[in-house]
Each structure stands twice: as C-alpha cells, then as structure tokens.
Amino acid sequence: MTPTAPAKWGLRGLAFGYLGLLLLAPVGMIFYKTFEHGFGPPWEAMTSPEALHAIQLTLLMVAVAVPLNTIFGVGCALLLVRRRWWGNGIIDAIINLPFAISPIVIGLSLYLLYGNDGWFGPTLTEWGFQVLFSWPGMVLASIFVSLPFVVREVVPVLQEIGTEQEQAASTLGANGWQTFWRVTLPAIRWGVAYGIVLTTARVLGEFGAVTIVSGSISGETETLPLYVAKAFEQFQEEAAYAGAIVLALLALTTLLLMSVGGRRAKVSSNPVPSVAEVPVPISNTKEGS
Amino acid sequence: MEAHPANLPPVSAAPRAGIRLPGLGTGLGRGMVVLYLSLMVLLPLAAVVDESLASGLDSFWNAVSGDRSVAALKLTIVCSLIVVAINAVFGTIIAWVLVRDDFPGKGAVNALIDLPFALPTIVAGLTLLTLYGSESPIGLNVAFTRVAIVMALCFITLPFVVRSVQPLLMEMDREMEEASTSLGASGFTTFRRVIFPNLLPGIVAGVMLAFARALGEYGSLILISGNIPFETEVSSVFIRSQIETGNESGAAAVSVVLLALSVVMLIAVSLIARSGRHSKNGRLRNAVNRVISRSQMGGGP
Numbered sequence: 001m002t003p004t005a006p007a008k009w010g011l012r013g014l015a016f017g018y019l020g021l022l023l024l025a026p027v028g029m030i031f032y033k034t035f036e037h038g039f040g041p042p043w044e045a046m047t048s049p050e051a052l053h054a055i056q057l058t059l060l061m062v063a064v065a066v067p068l069n070t071i072f073g074v075g076c077a078l079l080l081v082r083r084r085w086w087g088n089g090i091i092d093a094i095i096n097l098p099f100a101i102s103p104i105v106i107g108l109s110l111y112l113l114y115g116n117d118g119w120f121g122p123t124l125t126e127w128g129f130q131v132l133f134s135w136p137g138m139v140l141a142s143i144f145v146s147l148p149f150v151v152r153e154v155v156p157v158l159q160e161i162g163t164e165q166e167q168a169a170s171t172l173g174a175n176g177w178q179t180f181w182r183v184t185l186p187a188i189r190w191g192v193a194y195g196i197v198l199t200t201a202r203v204l205g206e207f208g209a210v211t212i213v214s215g216s217i218s219g220e221t222e223t224l225p226l227y228v229a230k231a232f233e234q235f236q237e238e239a240a241y242a243g244a245i246v247l248a249l250l251a252l253t254t255l256l257l258m259s260v261g262g263r264r265a266k267v268s269s270n271p272v273p274s275v276a277e278v279p280v281p282i283s284n285t286k287e288g289s
Numbered sequence: 290m291e292a293h294p295a296n297l298p299p300v301s302a303a304p305r306a307g308i309r310l311p312g313l314g315t316g317l318g319r320g321m322v323v324l325y326l327s328l329m330v331l332l333p334l335a336a337v338v339d340e341s342l343a344s345g346l347d348s349f350w351n352a353v354s355g356d357r358s359v360a361a362l363k364l365t366i367v368c369s370l371i372v373v374a375i376n377a378v379f380g381t382i383i384a385w386v387l388v389r390d391d392f393p394g395k396g397a398v399n400a401l402i403d404l405p406f407a408l409p410t411i412v413a414g415l416t417l418l419t420l421y422g423s424e425s426p427i428g429l430n431v432a433f434t435r436v437a438i439v440m441a442l443c444f445i446t447l448p449f450v451v452r453s454v455q456p457l458l459m460e461m462d463r464e465m466e467e468a469s470t471s472l473g474a475s476g477f478t479t480f481r482r483v484i485f486p487n488l489l490p491g492i493v494a495g496v497m498l499a500f501a502r503a504l505g506e507y508g509s510l511i512l513i514s515g516n517i518p519f520e521t522e523v524s525s526v527f528i529r530s531q532i533e534t535g536n537e538s539g540a541a542a543v544s545v546v547l548l549a550l551s552v553v554m555l556i557a558v559s560l561i562a563r564s565g566r567h568s569k570n571g572r573l574r575n576a577v578n579r580v581i582s583r584s585q586m587g588g589g590p
Contacts (some may be wrong), residue, residue, distance in 0.1 A: 014307065015387075019383065019401075022447065024401070060562050076326075087319075095332065097552075106333070107532075108544055111537075112537065113333050113336045143329055198582065198583070202585055205412070207507070211529070232415060242420075244411075251409065
C-alpha cells in the first residue's frame with residue numbers, strides 16, 4: 001500500500017512527534033542543563049572524591065561480574081547447544097528468569113539470603129564475611145541481573161555455525177581445548193563480544209537491585225547510578241546531571257558498539273568469500289611447487 | 290601394553306557423543322553450570338518464596354490483600370495497561386515509518402529507538418524530569434502525578450513494539466496490499482483487513498513484553514513518581530518501603546505476585562513467538578529473543 005500524501009505526512013508527524021516529545025527533547029534537555037554553564041561545573045562534580053569513588057566502585061562491579069558471566073555464558077551456551085541432556089529445557093527456562101524479575105525483587109532475594117536473619121547471613125558474619133551493605137553483595141546483585149546476556153547472544157550463533165568444523169578439528173586429532181580455542185571460539189567471537197557489551201552496559205547502569213543490597217552508603221557502597229539518585233534527592237542537581245551524562249554517554253557508546261558489532265557479525269557470516277580469503281589459492285600453489 | 294603407541298586407539302576416533310569440548314564431556318562443566326545458576330539465581334529466589342510463605346498462606350494473603358499493597362498493585366497494572374495501549378498504537382506507527390517511509394537521517398532515528406533500552410533507568414527518570422518536572426522550561430510539570438508514571442513507563446518500553454513489528458513489516462508481501470488496493474479497497478480497509486492481521490503477532494508479543502517490563506519497573510519511577518502511598522506508589526516502590534520498615538514477609542508476598550505475573554507473560558510470549566505462521570522462518574521468534582535481550586541493557590524489567 002502506498003499511502004496518499006496526507007496519510008504519509010500524518011503518520012510521519014505522529015511518529016516524529018511522539019519520538020521527539022518522549023525521547024529526543026528530554027535527552028537534549030539533560031545535555032543542555034548539564035553544560036548550561038560550560039564544562040567546568042560538571043567536570044568539578046565528577047572529580048569530587050565521592051563521585052570518583054562511585055566510578056571506581058562501578059568499575060569494580062564490571063571487573064568482577066562481566067568475566068564471571070562471560071565464562072559461565074559461553075560454557076552454558078555450549079552445554080545447551082552441543083549436548084543433549086534432559087536438564088537443558090530447565091536450564092534454558094531458568095536463564096530467562098533474571099530478565100523477567102523486577103530488580104527490586106532481585107535485591108530483596110539477596111537481602112533475604114545474606115541479611116542478618118537470612119539463610120547464609122549469620123554464618124557468613126561469623127566467618128567474617130560482610131556481604132550485605134558491602135561490595136560482595138553488590139557484585140552478586142550485578143551478576144544476577146546480567147547473567148543471561150552472554151548465553152542469549154552465543155546460543156543462536158552456536159546453532160548457526162553447526163558442528164562440521166568442530167568435527168573436522170577433532171578428526172584431525174585436536175583435543176577438546178584445542179577445538180574450543182582454535183575453532184569454536186573464533187567462530188562465536190562476535191556473539192561473545194555482543195554479550196559482553198550488553199552485560200557491561202547492564203552492570204554499569206543497574207540501580208534497583210544494587211539499591212537494596214548496598215545500603216547506599218555515601219563514599220562506600222555507592223555506584224554511579226546510586227550517586228546520581230542521591231545527588232538529585234539532596235538537591236545537588238549539577239552533580240546528578242553530570243553523573244547522568246556520564247552514564248548516558250556510556251549508553252550511547254554501547255549502542256555504537258552494537259551497531260558496529262552487528263555489521264561485523266553480518267560480514268563474517270557472509271558465505272561469499274571476503275577479500276581476506278582470496279589469497280588462499282596462491283599460497284596453495286606455492287606449497288605445491 | 291597400553292602405553293605402546295601401536296596399541297593406542299587412533300586419535301581420529303569420532304567422539305561417541307557429539308563433539309569433544311572442554312570439560313563438558315566429563316560432566317564437570319555441566320555440574321559447574323548448574324551450581325552457578327543455583328547459587329546465583331535459584332537460591333535467592335527460593336528465599337523470597339520461602340519468606341512469603343514463612344508464616345502460612347493466611348499471612349501471605351493478608352499481605353497481598355492489604356489496602357496499600359492492593360492500591361499499589363492496581364496502580365501498577367492499570368498504568369501498565371495504559372502504557373501498552375499507547376505503545377501498540379505508536380509503536381506500530383513508528384515501525385511503519387521506519388520501514389516504509391524514506392527520509393534523511395532514517396538510520397540515525399532507527400538506532401536511537403534502542404536508546405531507552407541502553408539508558409540506565411535512573412537516568413531515564415532524571416531525563417524526563419528535566420523537561421517535565423518542577424523546573425520545566427515549557428511550564429508542563431507532571432512530577433509526582435500518575436501522568437508521570439505513565440510517561441516514564443512509555444519511555445522505558447518504547448522499543449518493544451517497534452522492534453517486534455519491524456521485522457514482520459519488512460518481510461510482508463507487498464503484492465497482497467497491491468491486490469487489495471486494485472480490487473478497490475480503501476487505504477484504511479487494506480490496513481484493517483490485510484496489513485493489521487499480518488502484524489498482529491508482533492504487536493501482541495511486543496505488548497506483552499512491554500507489560501512484563503512495566504510491571505516491575507523501579508529505577509525510572511523513583512525520582513519522578515513521588516512515591517506517595519495510595520496515590521503514586523507502584524508495587525516495586527511499595528516492596529522497597531516494606532523492606533525499609535522491616536516488613537520482609539510483606540515485601541516477599543507482593544514480590545511473589547509480581548514474579549508470577551511476569552513469568553506468565555514471558556512464557557506466553559515465547560508460546561506466541563513459537564506458534565503461528567511466523568514460526569516457519571522464525572522471524573518473530575528471533576525478533577522477540579533479540580528484544581528480550583536488548584531490553585535489559587539499562588536495567589529493568
């Protein structure tokens with residue numbers, strides 16, 4: 001159907017109007033408010049000891065949660081795709097759970113487990129581990145909320161590449177690890193990269209779950225999103241906006257990385273030989289001569 | 290004798306079960322995966338369910354049917370329903386414009402659609418406050434009202450319907466529409482009888498995902514909704530206030546209700562995505578899986 005000119009402009013107007021009012025204007029406004037008086041005030045706000053500590057703690061969350069979830073994600077995806085087992089259906093369903101649950105409920109669940117009258121809380125306190133209102137609890141919350149990304153991104157790639165190359169490698173005498181490092185991992189690398197980007201973005205921005213388990217102690221258990229919320233509630237709007245801009249820029253970077261990664265993934269799964277593959281016959285003839 | 294090379298089985302012997310991959314063949318890998326999932330996800334959730342039922346079904350029911358928790362649940366569900374209705378209409382229109390229309394900067398607009406998914410939820414709320422809060426430069430202050438809740442949820446859930454409908458629109462056969470028009474159907478009739486039925490599975494899937502997300506939303510609402518009990522307090526905020534006042538079993542009971550609702554939604558969506566005429570090429574399923582994964586970047590559901 002080719003809509004008539006008025007219908008076309010009407011639809012365009014509705015779409016742009018909605019996007020503009022809901023998305024573009026507010027995002028533009030927060031950038032304007034942050035840099036209203038130049039770069040100085042937001043820079044100062046972001047280099048205050050509290051803000052720097054919040055940034056450090058946020059990076060610590062990423063440094064622990066992302067590698068753990070990446071290793072788990074790749075292993076779990078291999079298990080789901082390459083192994084037939086009666087438990088796979090159950091695992092597959094459980095993997096999706098963190099996506100369906102409100103972050104507040106996730107926070108509550110860890111609170112109930114590691115709190116003072118929780119299942120593990122008293123024992124761990126006896127042993128000298130402080131989980132709740134401390135960074136280990138926040139790391140657990142970050143792991144929980146970002147657990148499914150790598151699995152979800154790698155599973156379809158594994159299904160798509162099939163097992164022929166892995167079988168060839170193992171026929172040629174490669175052991176399990178060699179097959180994994182030389183054949184499987186290079187084939188799924190863009191899926192893994194995608195998953196890592198999404199996991200990182202989620203850990204950087206997590207608010208609800210971390211709020212509950214951290215106690216939000218200023219300068220101690222405050223990640224950047226918590227810092228933004230607290231600054232705003234204490235009428236330090238400049239600090240709140242500056243923190244929000246840092247997070248927003250990280251989000252935009254994520255989108256950029258994803259669109260680049262998406263294009264790369266498409267190129268690498270293209271059956272037509274790429275330029276890099278052209279020299280192959282030449283090297284073959286050299287070997288033959 | 291075993292050590293003698295000649296007696297060793299050929300290296301190229303095909304693995305008995307599938308491909309040999311590190312650790313997994315021994316069951317060790319499988320055990321690690323199950324252990325990690327249990328420790329990180331299942332145990333905490335079990336603690337919530339246990340806490341909600343710790344003092345019996347009666348107290349569970351009392352906690353859920355208390356005035357304040359009913360008001361919060363009602364507000365959450367009604368706002369989420371309004372939001373998904375708005376999403377269904379505008380999401381479809383935006384998807385249409387992005388697929389069928391042509392204008393400069395279309396690629397950029399298309400990329401920006403995912404921004405609400407990527408933006409941390411606390412930033413989303415703050416962003417809306419700068420334009421529609423008490424210091425609104427256009428004199429439109431909706432902060433601490435129910436309108437603000439609907440607005441924040443619309444922001445957060447914007448991409449769901451767009452991204453579920455887009456692939457279906459791209460795939461749709463234009464010949465059907467042309468046939469309909471050439472047989473004398475008006476533009477609206479063609480939309481109602483030909484286009485809409487084709488897009489419906491995508492719209493429904495997007496709406497359900499958006500609903501599940503809206504039900505549990507917290508970060509984007511905390512600054513903008515005001516959190517006034519019986520007025521603008523949604524369920525997730527109610528749960529938090531119960532934790533802070535030490536009523537953990539009450540918090541757990543409402544959590545279990547939210548949990549059950551979103552899990553039902555997620556199951557329903559995967560059933561819709563799996564069934565129907567779109568299952569053949571899996572377009573809708575792929576779209577839904579992608580939307581689910583992307584929707585979680587900035588926080589949520």
